Amino acid sequence: MLKCIGILLIAATILWIEVPPLLEKKYKKELLVFAILLAIAVGLSSITLGFGKSIPTPLDLLTFVFKPLNDVIAHLLK
Amino acid sequence: MMQDVKINSYQFLILVIFFTIGTSLLTVPSVLAADAKQDAWIAAIIGTGIGLLFIWLFITIALWFPHLTIIQINEKVFGKWIGKAFSVFFVLTTLLYTSELLFYCGTFLNIHALPSTPMVVLNILMAGVVVMGVRLGLETIARSAEILIAVFFVLFLILVLFISPEIKFENIQPVFEVGTKKIVQSSLFYFVVSSVNAVILLMIFPSFINKVKQGKKSFLFGNIIGGIIIIIITFLTVSVLGPENTARQSYPSYELAKRINVGDFVQRIEGLMAALWIIALYFKTVLYFYASVLGIAQILNLKDYRPLTFPLGMFAVVLSLVIYPNVIYQQYWDGTTGNSLSLSYGLFLPLLLVVVYAIRKKTIKKKA
Numbered sequence: 001m002l003k004c005i006g007i008l009l010i011a012a013t014i015l016w017i018e019v020p021p022l023l024e025k026k027y028k029k030e031l032l033v034f035a036i037l038l039a040i041a042v043g044l045s046s047i048t049l050g051f052g053k054s055i056p057t058p059l060d061l062l063t064f065v066f067k068p069l070n071d072v073i074a075h076l077l078k
Numbered sequence: 079m080m081q082d083v084k085i086n087s088y089q090f091l092i093l094v095i096f097f098t099i100g101t102s103l104l105t106v107p108s109v110l111a112a113d114a115k116q117d118a119w120i121a122a123i124i125g126t127g128i129g130l131l132f133i134w135l136f137i138t139i140a141l142w143f144p145h146l147t148i149i150q151i152n153e154k155v156f157g158k159w160i161g162k163a164f165s166v167f168f169v170l171t172t173l174l175y176t177s178e179l180l181f182y183c184g185t186f187l188n189i190h191a192l193p194s195t196p197m198v199v200l201n202i203l204m205a206g207v208v209v210m211g212v213r214l215g216l217e218t219i220a221r222s223a224e225i226l227i228a229v230f231f232v233l234f235l236i237l238v239l240f241i242s243p244e245i246k247f248e249n250i251q252p253v254f255e256v257g258t259k260k261i262v263q264s265s266l267f268y269f270v271v272s273s274v275n276a277v278i279l280l281m282i283f284p285s286f287i288n289k290v291k292q293g294k295k296s297f298l299f300g301n302i303i304g305g306i307i308i309i310i311i312t313f314l315t316v317s318v319l320g321p322e323n324t325a326r327q328s329y330p331s332y333e334l335a336k337r338i339n340v341g342d343f344v345q346r347i348e349g350l351m352a353a354l355w356i357i358a359l360y361f362k363t364v365l366y367f368y369a370s371v372l373g374i375a376q377i378l379n380l381k382d383y384r385p386l387t388f389p390l391g392m393f394a395v396v397l398s399l400v401i402y403p404n405v406i407y408q409q410y411w412d413g414t415t416g417n418s419l420s421l422s423y424g425l426f427l428p429l430l431l432v433v434v435y436a437i438r439k440k441t442i443k444k445k446a
Contacts, residue, residue, distance in 0.1 A: 010392070027380075027381060027382065027385075029379075033385075034386060037390060038389040040393065041396065044393065044396045045395070048396055055400055057401050057403065066415045066418040073417060074414070077263045
């Protein structure tokens with residue numbers, strides 16, 4: 001729980017630094033992208049660090065996708 | 079967009095040197111020695127040579143569009159949507175490599191310097207400096223690289239001079255025992271890490287350099303100088319530690335620094351070696367992170383990339399904790415899928431770009 005509060009505090013600091021200049025310059029699209037990315041980052045970090053749940057590594061997916069190419073390279077190196 | 083940022087060709091040369099050395103300095107000797115045994119240093123020479131071909135390919139592509147980054151080139155050559163799809167793949171890969179390097183740094187410090195500190199803290203520290211550098215912009219990064227390259231070369235010279243009495247030439251004999259084929263094959267990992275990944279420098283190379291002609295030379299020379307440093311380090315590790323011992327270590331050049339003993343007085347200066355590696359790794363991480371942040375901003379046509387640095391930095395830290403469950407997995411993944419991933423965005427994508435450009439040359443020229 002304490003870790004979750006810490007992550008939210010960090011997020012709040014980032015919002016406090018970034019949002020006022022963006023509002024001032026009226027960068028609406030930048031603000032939207034920034035908000036989405038921050039939401040993803042806070043969500044992921046509170047799952048892994050805050051609640052201690054493990055999420056599967058994206059590298060397993062990549063290994064699945066690149067299996068044929070891996071085999072070709074391994075064959076060439078033999 | 080911050081299009082008025084310009085760095086000169088000397089600063090670009092230094093960035094290329096740091097990018098080429100980056101992770102290779104500590105990890106490549108053991109991978110080379112595992113296959114090529116005592117001929118690992120010859121494999122490093124051949125790897126540098128093959129790497130120059132890739133750099134030549136990147137330069138050729140870059141000089142067709144002297145004012146665009148690779149993201150904009152993709153969009154121009156492949157058309158809007160397919161180009162954006164390739165760019166998303168490119169950006170995700172660079173972001174993945176950013177967190178991979180954060181993992182390298184965290185593990186290295188965790189094993190050798192700060193064993194009881196949790197890896198999260200080390201990764202956050204490194205990511206904090208990286209985010210700071212990218213927010214300050216490319217010019218600041220280039221200038222700090224200019225200062226730190228002096229520190230780097232002084233430390234490197236100290237290392238080479240102090241270790242040279244320990245060289246045993248029996249360790250590299252017999253030369254050419256494993257055969258040419260095996261040597262060329264074992265250099266794959268090295269040129270993938272140092273030269274194929276240099277495709278991300280196309281985010282900087284034509285558009286942010288003030289004199290493109292000289293920038294082209296510094297791209298090539300930077301790669302050669304970086305390659306020479308890796309060749310020297312590989313030669314030293316193999317000749318001092320011996321091929322079997324080098325292959326067994328995960329950080330052979332760190333082990334090398336531990337062997338320094340000049341007159342029983344200058345000993346245990348491996349902390350210097352760690353400093354060398356952290357400097358080079360920092361700039362490699364910064365370049366990857368800069369490429370991914372600027373890439374996302376250009377895909378979405380944003381006016382400024384700075385607001386994205388903090389959220390993506392946070393994301394990279396989380397990713398660096400999840401991607402590798404352990405070091406064994408990391409070593410295996412880097413040797414198999416890591417190569418395929420790098421080759422697909424550093425070789426196949428540029429080759430496809432060349433082919434499509436050759437076919438669509440006239441329509442692209444007409445639009446411009």
